[in-house]
Amino acid sequence: MVTAIAYGRPSTIDEAFELLARPSAVVLAGGTRLNGDTSPRQVEVVDLQALPLHGIRSEGDHGLRIGAMTTLQQVADDDLVPPTVREAARRERPSTLRAQGTLGGCLATGDAESELLAALLVHEAVVHVESRDRSGALSLEAFLDGLPLEPGHLVTAVALRTDGSTAAARTARTPADRAIVAAFARTVQDGRRIALTGVAPRPVLVQPGEELDPTGDFRGSSEYRRALAGVLITRVLEATS
Ligand SMILES: Cc1cc2nc3c(=O)[nH]c(=O)nc-3n(C[C@H](O)[C@H](O)[C@H](O)COP(=O)(O)OP(=O)(O)OC[C@H]3O[C@@H](n4cnc5c(N)ncnc54)[C@H](O)[C@@H]3O)c2cc1C
The missing domain is CATH 3.30.43.10 (Uridine Diphospho-n-acetylenolpyruvylglucosamine Reductase, domain 2)
Incomplete structure (x- = not known):
């Protein structure tokens, strides 16, 4: 311990x-x-x-900035946050843990099954990271690829886009269980983004028809996850077209 x-x-x-x-x-x-x-x-x-890393505020047209110390429950409760992101935050854990767990902690952990991270991926999330001598912002996909965070680095905030049409679909053993595979899509004027959980070591952005090689476990084999991904992607694309 x-x-x-x-x-x-x-x-x-x-x-x-x-x-x-x-x-x-x-x-x-x-x-x-x-x-x-x-x-x-x-x-x-x-x-x-x-530290002053709490809170959610609008930023420009269709932008939102969420401080790293904002709790998952605050993300789930705030009307400024897009509905798919709110619902994904609500699904992260039971209310007792959501009241304590923070968005920064969720990002730094980079859990493969985090529906919140997948929802943020389709909302073009950008992660603000600071160290003693540097501060910068990188796309959530680059941030997740670079985990674990180097010592001495802090996630300070996440910025995301709130426009567009979004949808989510998931399959789990029971409605309250973690999803075996979850899919998120967001369509904006100049394109669309699709993200999945349960098919890679981290939530990932994918293209329709992309070859996936998920690792199977007791909840679903690799083949089952691949098939689920195809079905769920079709559903979220239909819902956002
Ligand atoms: C019963 C239980 C179930 C859980 N289920 C899940 C789950 O389903 N999915 C999931 O993803 N996690 C899960 N977790 C883990 C954890 O709750 C989440 O990862 C949570 O979001 C962490 O947030 P926190 O603020 O509590 O982080 P902490 O526990 O305080 O920190 C977690 C890690 O992140 C680092 N960190 C935290 N904030 C920052 C920051 N701003 N900058 C840099 N590093 C930082 C810490 O150093 C630490 O390494 C679970 C935990 C418990 C106890």
């Missing part, structure tokens, strides 16, 4: 990077994953809760 040997709660980003420069520093956001980490290591916790 992780043992905290130090705890810091910075109130400025600069202070956070100072603390994160220590060799055993780890970022603590909502703690839903970190507190359950069973690896035997000693860490210096850098708690982000006092």
Whole structure:
């Protein structure tokens, strides 16, 4: 189990990077994953809760910016957030964990089955990442490809587009279970985006008809997942055309 040997709660980003420069520093956001980490290591916790990384605001025409420390429940509840993203946030976990878990934690974890990440992919999400000497923004797909985050780096916010027509479809063992495969599509004037969970080590953007090579498990073989992906993509494309 992780043992905290130090705890810091910075109130400025600069202070956070100072603390994160220590060799055993780890970022603590909502703690839903970190507190359950069973690896035997000693860490210096850098708690982000006092940083100004909370909240959801509109940005320009059809843009939205969500701070990394915004909880999944806040994402699910906010009328500014597109309905498919709200519903995907609601599906991430039970309400007790949604009230604690943050969008930044969800991104840094990059779970293969995260419907929220797939929904953000079709909404052209851009992830803002900062380190002591650099700040930048990269597409969510590039961010997920680059995981795990390098030590000393912080996700500070996510920007997304809110326009277009979107749809989601999923198949799970029960309605409340995690999806075996979930598909999201969003159509805008100049094109469309399709994202899937359950077919790759991370949620991915795909093209219709693209060759997929999912890994099977007890919930669905590789062939079953491939077939599901085809059916669900057809459904979401029909719903957004
Ligand atoms: C019962 C249970 C079920 C879960 N189910 C799922 C699930 O279905 N899907 C899923 O994806 N996860 C799941 N998780 C894991 C976890 O809840 C999520 O990944 C969650 O979104 C993490 O958010 P958090 O704010 O609690 O992160 P924390 O636990 O605080 O941190 C998680 C990781 O992200 C890093 N991190 C957090 N915020 C930032 C940031 N802003 N910048 C850089 N690094 C950061 C931390 O250092 C840590 O390595 C589950 C956890 C539990 C306890």
